[in-house]
Amino acid sequence: MPTPLLPNSRRLRRPAPTRRALLAGGAAAIGAAALGGCNQLDRAGEAPSFRQFLASAEGLTQGSQRALLRGQPLAREYPEADISKAFKANGTTAPDSLSYYTMSSNGFADWRLEVGGLVRTKLSLSLAEIQAMPSRTQITRHDCVEGWSCIGKWKGPALADVLDIAGLQSEARFIVFGCADVMEPGLTGDIYYYESIDLFDAFHPQTILAHEMNDKALPIAHGAPLRLRVERQLGYKSAKYLMKIDVVDSFAALGEGKGGYWEDRGYEWYAGI
Ligand SMILES: Nc1nc2c(c(=O)[nH]1)N[C@H]1C(S)=C(S)[C@@H](COP(=O)(O)O)O[C@H]1N2
Numbered sequence: 389m390p391t392p393l394l395p396n397s398r399r400l401r402r403p404a405p406t407r408r409a410l411l412a413g414g415a416a417a418i419g420a421a422a423l424g425g426c427n428q429l430d431r432a433g434e435a436p437s438f439r440q441f442l443a444s445a446e447g448l449t450q451g452s453q454r455a456l457l458r459g460q461p462l463a464r465e466y467p468e469a470d471i472s473k474a475f476k477a478n479g480t481t482a483p484d485s486l487s488y489y490t491m492s493s494n495g496f497a498d499w500r501l502e503v504g505g506l507v508r509t510k511l512s513l514s515l516a517e518i519q520a521m522p523s524r525t526q527i528t529r530h531d532c533v534e535g536w537s538c539i540g541k542w543k544g545p546a547l548a549d550v551l552d553i554a555g556l557q558s559e560a561r562f563i564v565f566g567c568a569d570v571m572e573p574g575l576t577g578d579i580y581y582y583e584s585i586d587l588f589d590a591f592h593p594q595t596i597l598a599h600e601m602n603d604k605a606l607p608i609a610h611g612a613p614l615r616l617r618v619e620r621q622l623g624y625k626s627a628k629y630l631m632k633i634d635v636v637d638s639f640a641a642l643g644e645g646k647g648g649y650w651e652d653r654g655y656e657w658y659a660g661i
């Protein structure tokens with residue numbers, strides 16, 4: 389049953405892209421509605437700077453801001469019976485490089501997730517270490533910008549837990565995800581898939597690093613060994629084939645400066661559903 393889409397473009401202060409109209413429904417639309425607090429701040433005029441402050445590590449060190457992050461609405465979760473029989477695989481479905489092939493043929497025993505940038509402690513986590521962390525399991529609907537949706541079950545540690553272990557420096561504003569798959573050759577080298585989110589989404593309880601899909605190890609087609617799940621935004625934000633997490637104060641110097649591979653090619657950076 390399609391839920392009416394609620395306008396959430398005020399959060400961005402620009403019109404929602406028409407491609408969103410392609411989507412069958414707005415499971416996470418409640419999310420947009422309950423973010424009203426932030427919208428009101430926006431309307432009060434102090435908004436951009438205040439919201440930016442809240443979404444900065446400096447803001448996060450203050451207890452009330454942490455509480456605000458905890459109070460963020462959840463994307464809708466579904467019962468087991470709703471899990472899609474066949475979850476479409478999209479974009480890269482097998483990174484085409486010797487290094488990825490070598491890692492995957494060894495069960496990803498040599499794969500590491502590098503966490504760096506504006507952190508207090510850099511991390512290099514093995515898959516076993518990530519699997520041993522406390523995890524969250526969620527059955528959510530993935531909405532692709534192309535207009536299809538599938539429901540899947542995802543399990544993995546909260547991104548917030550990984551960021552808490554590394555510890556954010558006060559300048560931290562965005563989390564950048566570097567992937568193993570090359571999208572195209574570039575003038576100065578291969579262009580890899582990458583994505584970025586702000587600290588509101590990074591500390592959202594449903595933002596997880598998934599190593600399992602539908603009770604099995606994450607398949608290669610869906611991003612093995614580890615992918616991001618950002619449940620209140622369109623599918624392209626949920627980066628597959630994670631290799632590194634970088635904490636930054638700006639993504640202007642990366643790629644074309646728009647915060648992601650598809651953003652650099654015209655998609656919205658904030659792809660709220
Ligand atoms: N590394 C990487 N992540 C990616 C992509 C990609 O091509 N490479 N495609 C994105 C898009 S557009 C979608 S819809 C989803 C697809 O995830 P799925 O294959 O599990 O359906 O992954 C997203 N994350």
Ligand SMILES: [Mo]
Pocket residue numbers: 478531532533534623624
């Ligand atoms: Mo997509």
